[in-house]
Structures are given as C-alpha cells and as structure tokens.
Amino acid sequence: MIVICNFLLSRSLTPAEQVAALARAVRLDPGRVDVRHADSDQTDRDWDAPVLCTYHPVRGDVVQSLEVQLQSAALAPGAPADEAALAAEFARGAGVAVLYPDDRIDPETYWLTAPDLAREAPRTGVAPAVRARLVASDDDPPTYTVDAVETPVAAFPQAQVGPLAEILRAEPVPTPVAAAVAAAVGPDGGPAAVSLHIWERLGRRMAAGWQPGGRYLPELYAEALAARDLFDAQVARCAPAERTALLNAVTELDELFRTHTVDDGGAALRAAGVRAGASPWWRRAPAQPPWPSGG
Structure with a gap:
C-alpha cells in the first residue's frame, strides 16, 4: 500500500537533509530514500524506493512543501506508516515544524507538530500535534500565514494562541x-x-x-x-x-x-x-x- 503524506515546513531543508531525516524516521538506509525537486528531471528516479519525496519552495511562514510517498510494505518494523506518525518523527529528526492537512474540518485547518511540542508533551501532557490555521493570500503564488495555533510553537511566534472556532464547532x-x-x-x-x-x-x-x-x-x-x-x-x-x-x-x-x-x-x-x-x-x-x- 502507498501512503501519501503532504508536509509544509517552517524552514527549508536541503535534499541531503531531507534524505537523512526521512531515512532516520522510517529506519531505513538513506540509499533507499529518493528525493527530487518537483521541477527537476524525473526520468531517472528510483521509483521502486520505499520512500519517494518530491519538494518545492513556497512563501511565507512555511517555506517548503514536501509530498512523501511511503511503500508501507517495504518499511522497517515499527516505522511510522501514516502521515501523523511520519510528521512527528520527521519534525523531531529534522528540527523543523511540520504542518499537514486535516481535511475533515476545514481547508485552512492543519495539524502541526514541532520539536518543542514533542519535548513538552511528557511534562505538560500537551499533544505532540496541535491544530493550526494556515491562511493563503490571493497572490500567485500565494503567501502562507500561520494565523493561529492551539498551543504556543516556537517556529510561529506571531500566531494567535488559543482554541480554533472551527475545531470547537466540529x-x-x-x-x-x-x-x-x-x-x-x-x-x-x-x-x-x-x-x-x-x-x-x-x-x-x-x-x-x-x-x-x-x-x-x-x-x-x-x-x-x-x-x-x-x-x-x-x-x-x-x-x-x-x-x-x-x-x-x-x-x-x-x-x-x-x-x-x-x-x-x-x-x-x-x-x-x-x-x-x-x-x-x-x-x-x-x-x-x-x-x-x-x-
């Protein structure tokens, strides 16, 4: 089964950093992770790799977008095999805040995980992933703003902190x-x-x-x-x-x-x-x- 994950990052990672963080997260050798820019030549990719990552830059509070495809059957035992688990492992390993969609609630509502949330979770009981509101401007390409977060996150100090109305309504x-x-x-x-x-x-x-x-x-x-x-x-x-x-x-x-x-x-x-x-x-x-x- 192929699991597709969509991540938005608070800082840009080089291809080598992406490879290292993904390999560490799924407990595989880096040689089994294929990373490529979306605008680059795709013909010689290792399409059979257990992890395929395609990235491109974006603007605003999030600066890089990753589409990650996991061949779940080829992953090591105990490796994260869904979007939420991979996001948490990737954020911790790369030292970056990661947003991923929560399409069940609202198009602007995302899950957010970050290294500081993971560190605080055992002490405070705060979940390692919280909801965030991501607003896109009308520009082309758009500029993204993390408008609100449920819990303070160091990567987005300007975001309003508190419960999100759309989450409470749902x-x-x-x-x-x-x-x-x-x-x-x-x-x-x-x-x-x-x-x-x-x-x-x-x-x-x-x-x-x-x-x-x-x-x-x-x-x-x-x-x-x-x-x-x-x-x-x-x-x-x-x-x-x-x-x-x-x-x-x-x-x-x-x-x-x-x-x-x-x-x-x-x-x-x-x-x-x-x-x-x-x-x-x-x-x-x-x-x-x-x-x-x-x-």
Whole structure:
C-alpha cells in the first residue's frame, strides 16, 4: 500500500537533509530514500524506493512543501506508516515544524507538530500535534500565514494562541434531549429544533468541564445564547403538538444551563468583548470560565 503524506515546513531543508531525516524516521538506509525537486528531471528516479519525496519552495511562514510517498510494505518494523506518525518523527529528526492537512474540518485547518511540542508533551501532557490555521493570500503564488495555533510553537511566534472556532464547532457533543425531540417532531420542528440543538451543545459542554481541551471561545458561547433567544420566536410559529414537545425540552435544557452558570450581570461577557443581548441569559457566565478573564 502507498501512503501519501503532504508536509509544509517552517524552514527549508536541503535534499541531503531531507534524505537523512526521512531515512532516520522510517529506519531505513538513506540509499533507499529518493528525493527530487518537483521541477527537476524525473526520468531517472528510483521509483521502486520505499520512500519517494518530491519538494518545492513556497512563501511565507512555511517555506517548503514536501509530498512523501511511503511503500508501507517495504518499511522497517515499527516505522511510522501514516502521515501523523511520519510528521512527528520527521519534525523531531529534522528540527523543523511540520504542518499537514486535516481535511475533515476545514481547508485552512492543519495539524502541526514541532520539536518543542514533542519535548513538552511528557511534562505538560500537551499533544505532540496541535491544530493550526494556515491562511493563503490571493497572490500567485500565494503567501502562507500561520494565523493561529492551539498551543504556543516556537517556529510561529506571531500566531494567535488559543482554541480554533472551527475545531470547537466540529467537535462531537452528545445532545440526547434535542435528538429525541427532533425524532418526535421531525421537520415540523424546523429552526426551533436547530436552536435547541445548539443550546444543548453548550449545556453539555459546560457539564463536562469543557472537554476535551478545557477551553472555549466567548463568541461561541454568545452564539448559543443568541440561538436560545431565537428559539422563543421560532417555537411560537410551530404547531401546538410540536410546540409542547419543544418547550418541555427547552425547560430541561434551561435548567442545565442555570446549573453550570452564575448571574454576574453580564460582566464576564463584557470583559470578553461580547455585545450582550437583552434576555436574562446574557447575564449569566460559566461557573468555570473556559477562557482567560480578558477574553
């Protein structure tokens, strides 16, 4: 089986450095690693090599792109045989930060691994790979900027540090109450059922201590409060039977929200730069704030 890995590097490596780092990562002799510039003559490549690497320069916070093909059956026992494992080994061996795609979430969201993350992982429990947002300019060729990272990484000191909204939105959160209502009312629940789902996601996150990372963004908290405000108008437009089911469900979820929040008059949200709505929900802040006091 051929495994294809796409890496973006924080500094440029010579072909010899690429060969050495890849060979060390997959535990093979350097002679079994074929590295070539994308614009060079490809006719005399060793296409049967267990590791093929094609590279070209890029611009910005990342400066080199590598496409690595692994013949997994030809690798040494215990060698990394997928993109994440190879990226971690390569980053550690080459002393370079490596980004690789996370296409399941968002085109701009990447995984990032770096030597300092690997060193800190045993001491702090920080994962050896974290999410990062990579933004491409409209130029041709584009310039790449590492806009945000979940955890500080030495290679990208200008990046904003904190949880990424797109990752938090995509994180699966059980919503049994909203799911049961949606199954009962079907499409007649309409927008009210959607708002109920958003409201329950927030309550369940708080109840679980903001797992998995213990962090959240004030703007996403505010989105859930806005959904709760919309629910009242949306449910009023539903048929009586659906309205009853939705109102019973929201009563349960309102209590879940109150259990894990405190009435601070909206101070926490104002400190986080959030413009509050008029309903009483906006007066309440998480009992365990998942963001710094300044937002």
